[in-house]
Amino acid sequence: MTVDLTNMVEEAVNACDLELYDTSMSRAQSGRVLRVKIDSKNGVSAEDCALTARHLRYHLSAQSEDFDDVQIEVSSPGIERPLKQLKHYVSSIGKMVSITFMDQERKYHKTSGVLQKALDNTITLKTTQGIETLLLENITKAHVVFQPPGAHNE
16 A cells, blocks of 8 residues: 555544554455554444544545545454554553564464563563563564453463
8 A cells, every 4th residue: 555545544534533553455356445444542433433434435535536436444453453563562562462473494483472562673572481572573463362351461
């Protein structure tokens, strides 16, 4: 997705007093699909998604006719939200996460633990084996793991 489109989407989402979590553009049989994940400190409602989708449609159509045929899908990143950017890790400190990463020998490994730190290009987890530090560039997939109320993140 282009920087210009990401900036336009972010402006439209921010105008709805929400935060842009992630975006992607893909092709489907029916045409192009713009998927937008929004977030808020107070959570995201179905009404927030509908309002943001309408605002995005208006905002993008006003910018260019190229977006008239784009299907727009707006949702929350969900409880087990993916972690793709440093800001996602920072906002998930203290939560249980699951991570797939590649070691120096290019072998894949999975680990999980409580996210302790997220600084610059590394994250630190507290796992059952102890403290583990990983480079963000070696992480191939990561997401928050749902913990039922009352579960302890230790």
